[in-house]
Amino acid sequence: MTVPSEFGVREADLVELVVPNDLRSVRRSEARIINELARCKYGADVTFAIKLALEEALTNAVKHGNDNDASKRLVVRYSITPRRTVIMVRDEGHGFTPNRVPDPTSDENLERPSGRGIMLMQAYMTRVHFNEAGNEVWLLKENREERPAWTG
Amino acid sequence: MEQPSSHLRIKRAEDVSVVEFADRKILEELAIQEIGEELHQVVDCEPSIKLLLNFKNVDHLSSAALGMLIRLNKKVKEQNGDLKLSDINRQIFEVFKITRLNRVFDIHDTADEALARFQA
Numbered sequence: 249m250t251v252p253s254e255f256g257v258r259e260a261d262l263v264e265l266v267v268p269n270d271l272r273s274v275r276r277s278e279a280r281i282i283n284e285l286a287r288c289k290y291g292a293d294v295t296f297a298i299k300l301a302l303e304e305a306l307t308n309a310v311k312h313g314n315d316n317d318a319s320k321r322l323v324v325r326y327s328i329t330p331r332r333t334v335i336m337v338r339d340e341g342h343g344f345t346p347n348r349v350p351d352p353t354s355d356e357n358l359e360r361p362s363g364r365g366i367m368l369m370q371a372y373m374t375r376v377h378f379n380e381a382g383n384e385v386w387l388l389k390e391n392r393e394e395r396p397a398w399t400g
Numbered sequence: 401m402e403q404p405s406s407h408l409r410i411k412r413a414e415d416v417s418v419v420e421f422a423d424r425k426i427l428e429e430l431a432i433q434e435i436g437e438e439l440h441q442v443v444d445c446e447p448s449i450k451l452l453l454n455f456k457n458v459d460h461l462s463s464a465a466l467g468m469l470i471r472l473n474k475k476v477k478e479q480n481g482d483l484k485l486s487d488i489n490r491q492i493f494e495v496f497k498i499t500r501l502n503r504v505f506d507i508h509d510t511a512d513e514a515l516a517r518f519q520a
Binding site: 360364371 | 429430460462463466467471473495499
């Protein structure tokens with residue numbers, strides 16, 4: 249669970265939460281992070297981007313990583329400063345291969361009801377890093393104006 | 401004729417069913433499922449439905465909500481109905497553009513514009 253070096257944050261700066269794998273607990277951890285963004289006076293667009301990416305990361309971890317199993321747990325680590333936000337979500341699953349997820353914006357996948365979570369994280373965050381197993385994702389968002397972008 | 405429900409407010413504008421969302425954030429999995437079920441029931445009751453989803457109260461949504469909308473769109477089309485979306489704010493519209501779903505859905509700036517576009 250080492251923070252990627254290019255994320256510009258030290259291990260010691262990360263707050264860690266161990267979250268039961270249920271919606272209420274997950275919402276509480278989200279609210280804590282969102283409140284911290286407000287305290288650091290993040291603007292509306294950056295806050296929107298982080299909320300979206302965080303929601304996608306947590307949903308993937310709860311549903312896919314932890315199989316909706318209420319006996320499992322997530323680990324969430326985060327650092328929020330006025331300059332940047334770093335969030336990590338780790339589940340107890342065996343992981344997956346992020347680059348094997350089909351591009352949801354291609355014509356053949358466009359009307360599939362699922363498969364957009366990772367793409368939205370990557371479009372809205374400054375950087376996204378998965379560990380090798382794929383059961384841990386790191387999100388970095390610099391607190392500056394960045395248009396979301398996806399090149400497929 | 402307004403029908404109360406936990407997540408939706410449904411009104412009638414001539415032959416168009418106009419739906420507004422009671423939740424500002426269409427995020428939570430369970431709420432999305434319930435919204436989806438309610439909307440499917442509305443469509444079941446009126447096969448060639450003209451349905452307008454007004455997003456004026458919505459300031460956040462997730463990919464699961466997009467999935468719900470895609471399923472709904474498919475069902476309405478299969479039943480030769482017409483689904484339009486309106487009043488999507490700039491941030492949410494950006495999500496539709498990034499996912500290219502702005503090409504899948506019939507999106508209008510305002511409810512009045514959308515209502516004018518439903519075929520008689």
